[in-house]
Amino acid sequence: xxxxxxxxxxxxxxxxxxxxxxxxxxxxxxxxxxxxxxxxxxxxxxxxxxxxxxxxxxxxxxxxxxxxxxxxxxxxxxxxxxxxxxxxxxxxxxxxxxxxxxxxxxxxxxxxxxxxxxxxxxxxxxxxxxxxxxxxxxxxxxxxxxxxxxxxxxxxxxxxxxxxxxxxxxxxxxxxxxxxxxxxxxxxxxxxxxxxxxxxxxxxxxxxxxxxxxxxxxxxxxxxxxxxxxxxxxxxxxxxxxxxxxxxxxxxxxxxxxxxxxxxxxxxxxxxxxxxxxxxxxxxxxxxxxxxxxxxxxxxxxxxxxxxxxxxxxxxxxxxxxxxxxxxxxxxxxxxxxxxxxxxxxxxxxxxxxxxxxxxxxxxxxxxxxxxxxxxxxxxxxxxxxxxxxxxxxxxxxxxxxxxxxxxxxxxxxxxxxxxxxxxxxxxxxxxxxxxxxxxxxxxxxxxxxxxxxxxxxxxxxxxxxxxxxxxxxxxxxxxxxxxxxxxxxxxxxxxxxxxxxxxxxxxxxxxxxxxxxxxxxxxxxxxxxxxxxxxxxxxxxxxxxxxxxxxxxxxxxxxxxxxx
Amino acid sequence: xxxxxxxxxxxxxxxxxxxxxxxxxxxxxxxxxxxxxxxxxxxxxxxxxxxxxxxxxxxxxxxxxxxxxxxxxxxxxxxxxxxxxxxxxxxxxxxxxxxxxxxxxxxxxxxxxxxxxxxxxxxxxxxxxxxxxxxxxxxxxxxxxxxxxxxxxxxxxxxxxxxxxxxxxxxxxxxxxxxxxxxxxxxxxxxxxxxxxxxxxxxxxxxxxxxxxxxxxxxxxxxxxxxxxxxxxxxxxxxxxxxxxxxxxxxxxxxxxxxxxxxxxxxxxxxxxxxxxxxxxxxxxxxxxxxxxxxxxxxxxxxxxxxxxxxxxxxxxxxxxx
Numbered sequence: 001x002x003x004x005x006x007x008x009x010x011x012x013x014x015x016x017x018x019x020x021x022x023x024x025x026x027x028x029x030x031x032x033x034x035x036x037x038x039x040x041x042x043x044x045x046x047x048x049x050x051x052x053x054x055x056x057x058x059x060x061x062x063x064x065x066x067x068x069x070x071x072x073x074x075x076x077x078x079x080x081x082x083x084x085x086x087x088x089x090x091x092x093x094x095x096x097x098x099x100x101x102x103x104x105x106x107x108x109x110x111x112x113x114x115x116x117x118x119x120x121x122x123x124x125x126x127x128x129x130x131x132x133x134x135x136x137x138x139x140x141x142x143x144x145x146x147x148x149x150x151x152x153x154x155x156x157x158x159x160x161x162x163x164x165x166x167x168x169x170x171x172x173x174x175x176x177x178x179x180x181x182x183x184x185x186x187x188x189x190x191x192x193x194x195x196x197x198x199x200x201x202x203x204x205x206x207x208x209x210x211x212x213x214x215x216x217x218x219x220x221x222x223x224x225x226x227x228x229x230x231x232x233x234x235x236x237x238x239x240x241x242x243x244x245x246x247x248x249x250x251x252x253x254x255x256x257x258x259x260x261x262x263x264x265x266x267x268x269x270x271x272x273x274x275x276x277x278x279x280x281x282x283x284x285x286x287x288x289x290x291x292x293x294x295x296x297x298x299x300x301x302x303x304x305x306x307x308x309x310x311x312x313x314x315x316x317x318x319x320x321x322x323x324x325x326x327x328x329x330x331x332x333x334x335x336x337x338x339x340x341x342x343x344x345x346x347x348x349x350x351x352x353x354x355x356x357x358x359x360x361x362x363x364x365x366x367x368x369x370x371x372x373x374x375x376x377x378x379x380x381x382x383x384x385x386x387x388x389x390x391x392x393x394x395x396x397x398x399x400x401x402x403x404x405x406x407x408x409x410x411x412x413x414x415x416x417x418x419x420x421x422x423x424x425x426x427x428x429x430x431x432x433x434x435x436x437x438x439x440x441x442x443x444x445x446x447x448x449x450x451x452x453x454x455x456x457x458x459x460x461x462x463x464x465x466x467x468x469x470x471x472x473x474x475x476x477x478x479x480x481x482x483x484x485x486x487x488x489x490x491x492x493x494x495x496x497x498x499x500x501x502x503x504x505x506x507x508x509x510x511x512x513x514x515x516x517x518x519x520x521x522x523x524x525x526x527x528x529x530x531x532x533x534x535x536x537x538x539x540x541x542x543x544x545x546x547x548x549x550x551x552x553x554x555x556x557x558x559x560x561x562x563x564x565x
Numbered sequence: 566x567x568x569x570x571x572x573x574x575x576x577x578x579x580x581x582x583x584x585x586x587x588x589x590x591x592x593x594x595x596x597x598x599x600x601x602x603x604x605x606x607x608x609x610x611x612x613x614x615x616x617x618x619x620x621x622x623x624x625x626x627x628x629x630x631x632x633x634x635x636x637x638x639x640x641x642x643x644x645x646x647x648x649x650x651x652x653x654x655x656x657x658x659x660x661x662x663x664x665x666x667x668x669x670x671x672x673x674x675x676x677x678x679x680x681x682x683x684x685x686x687x688x689x690x691x692x693x694x695x696x697x698x699x700x701x702x703x704x705x706x707x708x709x710x711x712x713x714x715x716x717x718x719x720x721x722x723x724x725x726x727x728x729x730x731x732x733x734x735x736x737x738x739x740x741x742x743x744x745x746x747x748x749x750x751x752x753x754x755x756x757x758x759x760x761x762x763x764x765x766x767x768x769x770x771x772x773x774x775x776x777x778x779x780x781x782x783x784x785x786x787x788x789x790x791x792x793x794x795x796x797x798x799x800x801x802x803x804x805x806x807x808x809x810x811x812x813x814x815x816x817x818x819x820x821x822x823x824x825x826x827x828x829x830x831x832x833x834x835x836x837x838x839x840x841x842x843x844x845x846x847x848x849x850x851x852x853x854x855x856x857x858x859x860x861x862x863x864x865x866x867x868x869x870x871x872x873x874x875x876x877x878x879x880x881x882x883x884x885x886x887x
Contacts, residue, residue, distance in 0.1 A: 061845050061848070061849075062649055064648055064649055065649065065650045066651075067650075070650075072606040072607070151605070151613050151616040151617055151620065152613075153605055153607075153609050153613065154606070154608075154609075155610070155613055156609065156611070156612050156613040157608060157609070157610050160610065169612040169616070170612050170616075172616055221650045221651060223645070223649070223650045223652060224649065224651040224652050225651060239652075240646075240648075240649035240652055241649075241652075241657060241660075241661070241841075241842065241845070242837055273738065273835045273836075273837050273841065275833065275835070277716065277719075278719060278723070278737050278833075278835055281724045282723075282736055282737070285723065285724075285727055285736070434597075437847075437850045438595060438596070438597035438598055438850065439597070440597075440607075441597040441599060441602055441603065442596055443597075444602075445597065445599075448596055448597070470608055476608060478611055481599075481602065482597060482598075482599035482601075482603075483599075483602040483605060483611075485607055485608040
């Protein structure tokens with residue numbers, strides 16, 4: 001998932017936030033908000049005394065449609081955790097175990113056939129939609145069909161491995177998946193058949209795009225009309241310019257604390273419209289409890305010192321990077337790309353982003369603590385002499401290079417740094433700043449002939465392939481399209497084969513697969529289609545009366561687990 | 566006269582048409598805006614992209630797309646946002662209008678009272694210390710950009726002095742009049758003052774100049790010769806003529822502000838008005854909403870121009886006769 005994070009400014013946050021970090025990264029972390037034990041709440045079960053009240057959230061604007069099969073934004077994915085369920089889900093706790101897959105609407109983890117192509121789920125009997133209707137196997141089948149019938153954003157990628165999916169992607173209307181998803185109403189089971197084994201299938205099923213919705217939900221984007229779900233809350237009203245209001249789902253009874261714990265607040269009001277500056281002030285004044293948007297740089301010092309106890313810093317499965325276009329001069333030359341790996345001082349870049357407490361330098365494509373991450377660094381520090389040498393060797397010295405960055409403060413600053421460094425290693429470098437609104441799609445389109453840019457990638461789910469396969473495989477390179485996420489245009493049959501091998505190995509032996517991913521990462525670093533810059537961290541700022549802050553590695557703060565009483 | 570009105574009406578329609586075409590073309594000429602790619606989501610499969618393109622009609626020729634958009638906007642009234650799908654554009658604008666009107670009308674009252682008061686005072690007391698002092702105040706107002714002033718007002722009322730002097734200031738945002746006039750006004754008080762300060766300064770300076778000119782006119786000498794009181798001369802004769810440019814300026818400013826030019830004030834104070842809507846639509850390149858708000862704004866500017874012309878004639882008999 002892509003998200004622009006404009007945390008900017010100096011390394012001012014240093015003092016305070018360091019003291020209160022914790023939460024997500026380590027499941028063992030001791031104290032979190034205001035000295036309360038961070039992880040004990042979920043271990044101890046639901047704490048009745050904290051139930052009730054209204055949680056008030058802020059964002060500068062709404063985050064698109066309420067349709068979980070279509071929305072592909074961080075903001076609403078976070079909210080959907082309290083509204084919808086899939087057959088399986090990520091464990092809803094803070095810390096590292098939040099990457100675990102647990103059965104959700106399914107009674108237990110599915111039976112998987114030996115060849116890894118058939119998944120059989122036994123559905124829970126007692127779960128109801130907000131309407132009071134029970135969840136049946138027919139709803140599950142209809143939901144799978146609907147992913148394709150609405151041309152969901154990931155229907156052609158995440159779920160394309162289901163038998164019959166290829167046809168459904170081309171012809172969404174009347175998609176049946178009759179051989180792909182088979183229900184047995186008597187046994188209460190749903191069997192999903194895949195064309196080939198897919199080690200990430202369960203993680204994909206745990207995303208909102210595979211939420212189970214009532215059959216009969218219209219086959220088009222439901223926009224602002226809430227679709228009945230199964231979670232502890234339901235949407236009472238939604239106006240993307242004003243407010244989303246969540247109230248308790250009267251038909252909810254907790255069936256699995258791991259998959260879908262009941263929430264604490266009686267009501268969740270998500271108000272839209274305040275600038276992040278005004279939102280920070282509102283949280284300080286106790287007029288609101290939490291902010292979705294990245295915090296403004298000039299408020300970080302204050303938050304890190306005066307309000308340190310209300311701030312939470314957690315690492316993200318994400319990186320800022322330079323996609324290097326391998327099809328355009330001068331970076332079609334391997335030496336020129338290698339020069340880039342040596343050229344930048346990552347610590348300087350971290351400082352531009354806000355300092356060591358909000359980011360750490362990246363030396364690999366896969367972020368630390370992410371599956372497949374290998375703790376090696378072949379380009380440990382900046383070496384301008386070496387970089388200059390390599391540029392000379394490549395014979396591209398003196399060529400013109402432009403760096404395309406978006407117009408937020410951090411990107412501009414990083415862009416300027418990249419430009420001046422390129423000058424130092426022998427290029428005639430130019431900085432092109434374009435609107436943040438079009439930057440991400442602009443740099444993807446080969447027609448715009450972008451040589452270098454600065455971009456970000458946030459993982460959709462915890463799998464190495466979500467970085468390497470998505471960003472650097474031939475399949476995600478589409479010439480002349482605004483939707484070509486392989487921005488580097490890197491396409492190598494051998495690498496593709498190795499990716500396939502690693503993904504296959506992931507099905508049987510994740511440890512061995514991790515090793516292969518690590519090697520692949522290392523090789524790709526040498527070939528240089530991507531220059532990783534740093535891994536950002538998430539800072540959440542909550543009001544004084546918020547307790548039980550939990551950072552989920554995939555969906556970030558668990559909103560309905562915050563208590564306000 | 567009817568011919569004149571028809572001509573004017575035709576010209577206004579032409580302006581609106583040209584603006585809509587321009588917005589449409591600029592949007593599609595910008596690289597990186599492919600709405601299908603945005604709707605389909607990042608890393609969408611080409612087949613999915615093609616489906617989205619077809620279902621939204623993005624694969625049709627631009628003139629057809631333009632005509633369809635205009636049809637949805639003006640005939641079937643069901644144009645929906647690209648970004649917040651399912652949200653109809655027209656109701657969004659209709660919902661935002663009362664907020665903008667509340668802000669602009671309130672601010673207009675304040676700036677007209679302040680501007681006319683200050684301008685008259687300075688003009689009438691030319692040669693004394695009051696004149697430069699009032700004008701200094703005016704320059705002060707004109708030189709403070711709204712987005713800065715608004716942020717500083719917020720900083721003081723919501724943050725630094727929120728616990729003491731300004732503890733009565735409600736949180737940022739809008740409360741409709743239906744929830745009580747008092748709360749409505751209280752929420753809008755600082756936005757009103759912030760927005761009014763700039764205009765009050767401009768109007769005061771303009772009026773002072775006009776008033777000084779008028780006081781040197783022949784008809785003022787005539788009035789004095791007739792033995793009218795200075796006060797009557799100032800209010801009934803000089804001020805009335807001096808108000809003509811103020812009225813025309815006011816019409817244009819008011820029209821533009823109602824049309825969304827109060828954008829910065831709305832954004833800074835978190836008021837969900839038309840300006841804010843435009844701002845957000847521009848932020849996420851939501852063409853239908855941009856189109857809706859731009860046409861709405863253009864409509865008000867055109868309308869305001871017409872109203873100004875009529876008022877002009879009302880105030881100045883010479884215009885009527887011409």
